[in-house]
Every structure is written in structure tokens, then in C-alpha cells.
Amino acid sequence: MRVLRSMTRTHLLIFLGSFLLLSCKRIPIPERVHLPIKGDMETAECEVGKHGGQLILIASTEPKTFNPLVPGDYTTSILLGRILNSLFTYDPIKLKYIPSLATSWEVSEDKKTYKIHLRKGIQWSDGHPFTAEDVIFTFDCMLSTVKDPETGEIKPRFPSRNFVQYTIGGELLKYKKIDEHTVEFKTADLYAPFINDISYADILPKHKLLKYYEENSLLSQWTSKTAIESPEEIIGTGPFKILSYSPGERILLEANPYYWKKDKENNRLPYIDHLVYKFVEDSNAQTILFATGESDSTGISPEDLNWVKPMGKVHDFSVLEKGPDSGISFIWFNLHPGKNKEGKPYVDPVKLGWFSDKRFRQAILHAYNRQALIDSVYFGKAKVLHSITSPANKKWHNPDTFKYDYNPNRSRELFLDMGFYYDNEGLLFDEKGNRVQFRFLVPGGSSSHEARATMFKEFMRKVGIDLQVRFLDWSTLIQKIQTTYDYDSATMGFSGGGDPSGGKALWRSDGHLHIWHPKQKQPHTEWEKRVDTLWNQQEKELDPEKRLGIFNTIQNIYSEELPLLFLVNPLTYSGIKNEWQNVKVTPEASIIWNIDELWIPSKDKKL
Amino acid sequence: MISFLIRRFISLGFLLFFVSILVFFLLWLSPGDFLAEASIRPDIPESFIEEMRQNYGLDKPWYIQYLIWVKNAITLDFGHSMSYNIPVMDLIAQRLPATFLLSCTSMLFVWSIAIPLGILAAIKQDSWFDKTSRFLASITMSIPEFLLAVLLLYLIARTGVLPIGGLTSVNHEFLSPIEKILDYLHHLILPTLVLGTVGISGMMRVMRANFMDYMREDFVRTARAKGLPEGTIMFKHVLRNAINPLITSFGFAFSSLLSGSLLVEKVLNFPGLGLLIFDSFMKEDQYVVMASILMSCTMLVFGNLLADILLAWTDPRIRSSAK
Numbered sequence: 001m002r003v004l005r006s007m008t009r010t011h012l013l014i015f016l017g018s019f020l021l022l023s024c025k026r027i028p029i030p031e032r033v034h035l036p037i038k039g040d041m042e043t044a045e046c047e048v049g050k051h052g053g054q055l056i057l058i059a060s061t062e063p064k065t066f067n068p069l070v071p072g073d074y075t076t077s078i079l080l081g082r083i084l085n086s087l088f089t090y091d092p093i094k095l096k097y098i099p100s101l102a103t104s105w106e107v108s109e110d111k112k113t114y115k116i117h118l119r120k121g122i123q124w125s126d127g128h129p130f131t132a133e134d135v136i137f138t139f140d141c142m143l144s145t146v147k148d149p150e151t152g153e154i155k156p157r158f159p160s161r162n163f164v165q166y167t168i169g170g171e172l173l174k175y176k177k178i179d180e181h182t183v184e185f186k187t188a189d190l191y192a193p194f195i196n197d198i199s200y201a202d203i204l205p206k207h208k209l210l211k212y213y214e215e216n217s218l219l220s221q222w223t224s225k226t227a228i229e230s231p232e233e234i235i236g237t238g239p240f241k242i243l244s245y246s247p248g249e250r251i252l253l254e255a256n257p258y259y260w261k262k263d264k265e266n267n268r269l270p271y272i273d274h275l276v277y278k279f280v281e282d283s284n285a286q287t288i289l290f291a292t293g294e295s296d297s298t299g300i301s302p303e304d305l306n307w308v309k310p311m312g313k314v315h316d317f318s319v320l321e322k323g324p325d326s327g328i329s330f331i332w333f334n335l336h337p338g339k340n341k342e343g344k345p346y347v348d349p350v351k352l353g354w355f356s357d358k359r360f361r362q363a364i365l366h367a368y369n370r371q372a373l374i375d376s377v378y379f380g381k382a383k384v385l386h387s388i389t390s391p392a393n394k395k396w397h398n399p400d401t402f403k404y405d406y407n408p409n410r411s412r413e414l415f416l417d418m419g420f421y422y423d424n425e426g427l428l429f430d431e432k433g434n435r436v437q438f439r440f441l442v443p444g445g446s447s448s449h450e451a452r453a454t455m456f457k458e459f460m461r462k463v464g465i466d467l468q469v470r471f472l473d474w475s476t477l478i479q480k481i482q483t484t485y486d487y488d489s490a491t492m493g494f495s496g497g498g499d500p501s502g503g504k505a506l507w508r509s510d511g512h513l514h515i516w517h518p519k520q521k522q523p524h525t526e527w528e529k530r531v532d533t534l535w536n537q538q539e540k541e542l543d544p545e546k547r548l549g550i551f552n553t554i555q556n557i558y559s560e561e562l563p564l565l566f567l568v569n570p571l572t573y574s575g576i577k578n579e580w581q582n583v584k585v586t587p588e589a590s591i592i593w594n595i596d597e598l599w600i601p602s603k604d605k606k607l
Numbered sequence: 608m609i610s611f612l613i614r615r616f617i618s619l620g621f622l623l624f625f626v627s628i629l630v631f632f633l634l635w636l637s638p639g640d641f642l643a644e645a646s647i648r649p650d651i652p653e654s655f656i657e658e659m660r661q662n663y664g665l666d667k668p669w670y671i672q673y674l675i676w677v678k679n680a681i682t683l684d685f686g687h688s689m690s691y692n693i694p695v696m697d698l699i700a701q702r703l704p705a706t707f708l709l710s711c712t713s714m715l716f717v718w719s720i721a722i723p724l725g726i727l728a729a730i731k732q733d734s735w736f737d738k739t740s741r742f743l744a745s746i747t748m749s750i751p752e753f754l755l756a757v758l759l760l761y762l763i764a765r766t767g768v769l770p771i772g773g774l775t776s777v778n779h780e781f782l783s784p785i786e787k788i789l790d791y792l793h794h795l796i797l798p799t800l801v802l803g804t805v806g807i808s809g810m811m812r813v814m815r816a817n818f819m820d821y822m823r824e825d826f827v828r829t830a831r832a833k834g835l836p837e838g839t840i841m842f843k844h845v846l847r848n849a850i851n852p853l854i855t856s857f858g859f860a861f862s863s864l865l866s867g868s869l870l871v872e873k874v875l876n877f878p879g880l881g882l883l884i885f886d887s888f889m890k891e892d893q894y895v896v897m898a899s900i901l902m903s904c905t906m907l908v909f910g911n912l913l914a915d916i917l918l919a920w921t922d923p924r925i926r927s928s929a930k
Contacts, residue, residue, distance in 0.1 A: 071645060071651060163655070246775065246779075279878075281876070282873050285771075476638040478646065479639045482646055
């Protein structure tokens with residue numbers, strides 16, 4: 001009996017001991033694999049660095065999907081950019097397209113056929129070779145069509161935004177494989193921004209996705225669920241691949257051992273072993289995380305500069321000015337001359353008369369003290385915006401457009417010129433004696449919008465106009481400006497950057513984002529007609545200098561006619577820890593745009 | 608008992624039906640839909656938006672959309688999230704464990720501190736302990752939760768003892784099982800403190816007041832006269848009576864187990880359900896909204912049911928009246 005008891009005790013001890021040992025055992029972090037350099041790899045021009053280290057970044061939202069055919073948000077596209085590549089990529093320092101999965105292109109005599117040479121001997125992140133088949137497959141995914149069995153209508157097989165984008169000159173883009181490493185594209189008409197547009201397409205792995213293509217379930221692949229349960233399914237050619245994804249917390253990426261870039265000494269990029277994105281929605285929390293050293297880099301808004309900068313001494317980081325924001329912010333008037341279903345005009349005809357007069361819009365901008373806005377709301381960290389293209393977009397921004405300085409007297413002159421008059425109390429009336437007043441819609445919930453609206457009301461009061469500010473939630477505002485058109489004026493912003501050909505919907509009179517008067521069947525005004533003609537010209541203008549000239553002219557027309565009253569362009573700041581090497585700052589891209597070249601000398605910064 | 612449960616379940620069915628129809632109708636009334644945001648992005652063509660609208664069925668009248676939803680919901684298919692393109696239940700399941708964990712720790716924290724403190728304050732009425740605890744309770748009750756969160760966050764950022772936000776460390780998945788548990792606990796301290804502190808003061812005051820009421824009852828005097836030991840009187844007789852209202856409030860607390868706390872999740876960056884549900888409300892990702900509302904309704908009903916059963920267990924009077 002005693003023996004038995006001691007036996008059980010020993011067994012129990014052994015059992016407990018082994019259990020403890022097992023539960024104390026760490027799962028080893030996968031070692032980085034260094035594969036021999038082979039194939040037609042790109043050599044980065046950066047300074048030579050060392051492998052190792054992790055970079056911790058912050059994302060404000062969760063990735064919605066990992067499938068480039070499904071529309072996602074900003075974080076989604078950032079992450080996809082780490083995992084997948086397109087044929088060419090835009091270099092924000094050289095301001096031109098440089099090779100990515102393709103090495104070069106040749107244009108035919110008639111300038112409609114593009115022969116694209118692909119990189120030879122490179123592999124997907126699972127080791128499978130990359131060939132022309134993958135490129136053809138990618139375009140099949142975006143552009144193949146099916147016939148609707150009921151209506152007989154031709155529809156995209158997998159609806160995505162690319163379908164419209166690659167309809168050039170009224171016809172779908174044609175593409176074919178020439179050999180294993182060459183593909184050919186054919187456009188129906190001359191199309192200048194072709195290389196720009198083709199670079200929107202992330203190339204997908206045929207060997208992984210073909211069966212879903214055939215099953216018609218392509219759009220429900222590579223979801224966030226895939227990333228959680230089987231991240232190894234999501235493969236790409238980009239510098240990183242997914243190691244693990246914890247929803248609500250972070251996504252962990254590791255270096256892709258098959259990435260196609262190397263440095264001058266034949267070390268495969270990226271230098272970083274691991275890349276971490278923490279999801280932090282609250283912008284204050286984001287800044288705190290960076291300022292206390294818990295992340296390596298983040299964007300910093302001008303109002304936080306004063307307290308974040310001194311923390312850099314403790315946590316060894318610097319805050320760098322990146323230059324102007326790439327987006328634009330503006331006020332606009334509803335110029336829609338149409339009527340709603342009940343036959344009621346969208347805009348009160350009296351007001352539409354004022355708004356449609358160019359002098360009225362110019363007078364409003366002359367009365368707006370944009371410098372005062374910069375000094376009070378942006379702490380001086382912004383610039384007055386004069387064009388529809390932000391100065392951040394160095395290549396396409398026209399610095400010599402019409403400019404409207406703060407000049408209330410000029411503003412009053414313009415009103416008098418229109419036949420308006422002032423009464424004894426300085427209130428403004430139009431020629432028929434109507435008091436000049438209008439409603440101004442502002443998206444609520446943002447303190448800078450509220451401050452701007454208050455200032456605008458005050459500037460208008462000074463020139464005798466009664467501005468009625470209304471705060472609306474975002475979706476109500478969108479409905480008013482996109483569907484019901486029942487508003488006088490509103491304010492908003494657009495993000496921008498790169499080739500302006502992507503802004504078709506805004507610039508052309510038939511575009512749905514031509515917000516002051518969208519989707520016009522015929523250009524409603526003479527100047528809109530001029531812009532449309534110029535737009536068609538630039539699409540066919542293959543000389544880059546001349547094309548730039550046309551855009552400068554279009555920008556100038558916009559600044560003269562002022563369908564959008566441009567406000568200000570805030571300066572942007574980014575913080576990054578000082579130990580990171582090869583950091584190159586440019587206003588056109590995020591501070592870590594060349595993430596595959598960044599490296600860190602210290603060896604102790606690991607998972 | 609059985610008939611009582613059956614009645615409860617039938618009423619739950621009706622409740623869910625009416626709530627779902629109301630929510631669907633209200634979502635339809637609110638301006639815009641899920642695609643509103645995409646429609647002002649210059650890089651998304653309008654024809655694609657229209658196509659998506661048809662795919663999601665958003666072009667149909669709301670009652671048709673509702674009927675389709677009900678038909679699928681009966682087979683436990685609650686639809687797909689529009690922003691994440693995966694089934695709603697999968698999406699909620701991703702966030703459920705963290706929310707449940709935090710709700711449990713903060714409830715445990717509140718109950719295990721508030722009840723003993725409340726009893727102690729009642730027994731030692733008007734002592735220095737009672738006075739300080741009453742004073743502290745008033746202070747914590749009047750501090751808004753978000754201020755407390757930010758204050759604690761500031762303190763932690765200065766001292767660096769606890770992690771700022773999140774549920775796990777970056778290297779979590781490579782830790783050993785024991786280290787994993789410790790890592791969870793380490794991260795749970797701060798959100799539990801924030802969520803719990805306000806709850807403690809409220810519950811403690813309720814407990815103290817109740818306990819004092821019952822201490823003055825006749826049966827206490829009788830028990831004392833009978834010569835029962837003081838401990839038996841307090842913990843066997845008074846406590847069982849005084850705890851009744853807290854059990855009712857447990858029913859409500861139970862319903863909030865799975866609803867998440869928007870504030871703590873946002874400020875302390877906790878990966879729970881609250882932010883997900885809030886975002887889907889804002890973006891009108893309607894099937895996620897529907898599923899989360901129905902879930903909290905069901906939890907509320909179950910919570911109350913649980914409270915009723917517990918009450919019957921602690922209080923024989925309820926049992927006999929039910930018969």
C-alpha cells in the first residue's frame with residue numbers, strides 16, 4: 001500500500017514536472033531564411049545595411065480584406081502594398097515610374113501596343129516561379145466577362161473598380177502572353193497615362209487562385225479570416241508576407257525570403273526581419289504610443305508638435321516636416337440647374353443666379369482670410385492653397401495659377417459690380433433687393449471643421465452676408481451632395497497625389513464627383529467645355545512636357561472660375577526613431593515608403 | 608418551472624422579432640447606406656457602386672431586404688459583413704473572447720471588492736473606515752469613466768509599469784502557455800481597473816444601505832435574543848436578505864458581458880466588440896448591427912432569467928410564491 005502510494009506520488013510528480021516543463025516551453029520564432037541570390041533581381045541604390053530588427057508601426061483601422069479585387073480602406077491598401085506588387089511602381093523622389101515586376105516596356109509605332117518585359121527567374125513567397133501566366137491571370141480576374149442569363153447583358157465576372165478603369169477609348173483593354181516573360185497590352189485609342197493606370201493592378205498568383213477563379217468564389221478568398229486562420233495561403237511578391245494576424249490588435253509580417261530586390265553587396269532586401277502594425281483607432285492614443293517609444297514611426301498633427309518634440313530626447317526620435325498635405329480642402333456652391341421629381345429646382349433660382357456668377361465666387365474667396373485661418377487653427381503650420389492640385393504633387397502642381405488674396409474691399413467692389421448694394425447697416429442685398437444669405441453644410445464631429453465654419457461665418461458677416469452654418473453627419477451630407485442636391489454650399493476635402501488622370505470623376509463635367517454640378521450630359525458652361533476638350537487632348541498627348549502643359553492650363557481655368565474655393569493646405573509631420581537608417585523624406589509618400597531599404601544597426605531590437 | 612421557462616422563451620422570440628424589425632426600419636430611415644462613403648472616392652467608378660448595391664440587395668425596399676434577412680436568419684445565417692466580406696458570425700467570433708474575458712474580470716473585480724467592503728462598512732457603521740470608504744466612493748462615482756481612463760493612462764505612461772493598451776504583447780504567440788496567461792493578466796489590469804472602479808463604488812453603497820436596513824429588522828433582534836453568534840446572524844440571515852437587489856443587477860450585468868465597452872476599447876485600445884459594433888453602426892454595415900443588437904437582446908433576457916433563478920435559490924419566499 002505504502003509502495004503504491006509513493007509510486008503514485010512519484011508518477012504525479014513526474015507528470016506535474018513534465019507538464020510544467022512543457023508549459024514553460026516557448027514556441028521558437030521562425031528563423032529568417034536566407035536564400036541564395038538568383039534570377040533577374042533589382043539592385044537598390046541605397047546605402048548597404050544589415051539584416052535584422054523589427055519595425056513597429058500604427059494603423060488606425062483594421063484591414064478589411066487581403067483581396068485586391070475587393071474594395072478596402074486605406075489600411076487595406078497599405079498592407080496589400082507590402083505583400084503584393086504591380087508591374088511598375090511610382091518613385092516619389094524621382095517622380096516617375098520605375099520597374100517592379102516588369103523591367104521595361106516598349107511602345108509600338110502607332111502608340112497603342114505596349115510590350116512589357118517581366119522580371120525573369122523570380123519567385124512568389126511560397127517559392128513558385130513568377131511568369132507571364134500570373135499577369136494574364138490577374139487581368140482575367142479583373143476583365144473577364146459573363147453574359148447575364150436573364151437580360152443578356154455583358155457583365156464583369158468579378159465586379160471590381162478596375163473594370164471601368166481599363167475600359168479605354170470605349171473598349172476593354174486587350175492583353176496577351178507573348179512568351180513566359182513578355183506580355184502585350186493593346187488599347188483601343190491613344191492613352192497617355194497607360195503606364196500609370198496599369199500600375200494600379202496588383203499581380204495575383206495563378207497557381208494559388210485559379211481554382212477559386214473557376215469556382216467563381218474569387219471575391220470571397222483572402223479575407224481577414226484567411227489571414228487569421230491560414231496566413232500562409234496569402235502569398236505575394238512583395239517585401240513581406242503575413243506571419244500572424246490578431247484582430248483588433250496587430251498584424252505581424254515577416255520578410256519574404258524570395259523578394260526580388262537586393263543591395264549593391266548582394267544582400268537580399270528587405271533588411272527588416274519583422275514588420276508589426278498595431279491597430280490603434282484613437283489618434284491621441286497613436287501619438288502617445290509613439291511619444292512613449294512604443295512604436296517606431298507615426299504621422300503627427302501640427303497641434304501635437306509642441307509636446308511630442310521634447311519627448312524625442314528621452315525616447316530618441318525626431319519629428320520631421322514632410323511638406324504640404326497631398327489632399328485639397330475647399331468650399332463650393334451648388335450650381336446644379338436641374339429640378340427634382342416634384343419639379344422644384346434643387347437650388348433657389350435667385351441664389352443659383354448669384355452662385356453661377358464667377359464674380360460672386362471670386363468675391364467670397366477675396367473675403368476669406370485664409371492666413372488668419374492658418375494662424376489660429378493650424379498654428380501657422382499650413383499654406384494657402386491656390387490650385388486644384390496640391391503643391392505636394394510637385395510634378396503636376398501649377399504654382400502660377402490665379403491667386404486671390406484677402407481683400408474685403410475688392411470683394412465689395414465685385415458685389416457692387418454685379419449690381420448688388422449695401423444698406424446703411426452694411427448688409428448686402430442683390431439687385432432685386434433680396435438679402436444675400438445662404439446655407440453652409442459642414443461635416444460635424446471634427447473640431448477643425450467647426451473652427452473653420454465659425455471663421456467663415458465671421459468673414460461673411462464682414463462683407464454683409466448672412467451665412468447659416470449647418471452641421472451634418474457624414475452620410476447625410478453625402479446624400480445631399482450626391483443624390484438629393486438640396487443644399488446651397490458645403491465644404492469637404494479630397495485626397496490626391498500621383499498622375500491626375502485618376503481624378504477624371506472630379507475634373508470632367510460628366511464625372512460623378514464634379515460635385516458642384518455632377519454627371520452633366522453636355523458641358524453646362526463654356527469653361528467646362530474647354531476643360532473637357534483639354535482633358536481629351538491630354539489623354540492622347542504622349543509628349544510628357546506637353547501633357548503637363550495641358551494640365552497647367554486646366555488648373556488655371558479651375559483657379560479662375562473657382563467652382564471650388566480652395567482653402568488651405570496643412571503641413572504634415574512624421575516622427576521616426578533616430579536609429580533607423582536610409583530614411584528618405586518626401587511630401588508625396590509616407591516616411592517609410594522605402595520600407596525594404598530601412599535598416600537598424602542595433603541587434604537587440606527583436607521580437 | 609418548465610412552464611415558466613417556456614413562457615420566457617416564447618416572449619424572447621417575440622422580442623427578437625419586434626426589435627429586429629424596428630432596427631431594420633430605423634437603419635433604412637437613416638440617410639445613406641453602406642456605400643455612401645465609397646461613392647465620394649474619386650477612384651471608385653459609379654457603375655461599380657451601383658453593381659455593389661445590387662449585389663448587397665440595397666436597391667430593394669427595406670421590407671424585402673428584411674424578409675430575406677429573416678429567411679436566412681432562421682437557418683442561423685446572419686448575413687455577411689459588407690466591410691469585411693466575411694460572415695457576420697465569424698467577425699463577431701473574432702472579437703468575442705477578448706470582450707468576454709474583460710467583462711468577466713471586471714465583474715469579478717467589482718463583486719469581490721464591493722460586497723465585502725459594503726458589508727464591512729455597514730457593520731462598522733460611522734467608523735473611520737465607513738467614512739473614508741463613503742468619501743472615496745463619492746469621488747470615484749463623480750469622476751467620468753473616460754477621465755479615469757485617461758488619468759490612469761497618463762500615470763502608466765509616466766511610470767511604465769503596465770502596458771499601454773492592447774490585450775497581448777507583440778511576441779505573444781511565441782510565448783510559453785504560462786507566459787501567455789501572465790501576458791493576458793498583465794494587459795487586463797488597466798482596463799479592469801477603469802471599468803471596475805466606478806462600478807465598485809455604486810455597488811458598495813447599495814450593499815451597505817441594504818445590509819443596514821436588514822440589520823434593523825425584527826428577525827435580527829430575535830436571533831440575537833436567541834443567543835445566536837453574531838457571525839451567523841450577519842452572514843447567514845442578514846446577508847441572504849441584503850443580497851437580493853444585487854442579484855437582480857447581476858442579471859443586467861450579465862447582459863453587458865458581450866456588448867463590449869466602447870470607451871475603454873477606444874482609449875485603451877482593447878480588441879473587443881464595442882468598437883466593431885460602433886464602426887458598423889457608423890458605416891451602416893447593417894447585418895453586423897442586426898446581429899449585435901439581437902445578441903445583446905438575447906443576453907439581456909438570459910441574464911434576467913438567470914437572475915430570477917438565482918433569486919429563487921437564495922430566497923425561499925420566491926420559491927413558495929411561484930408554486
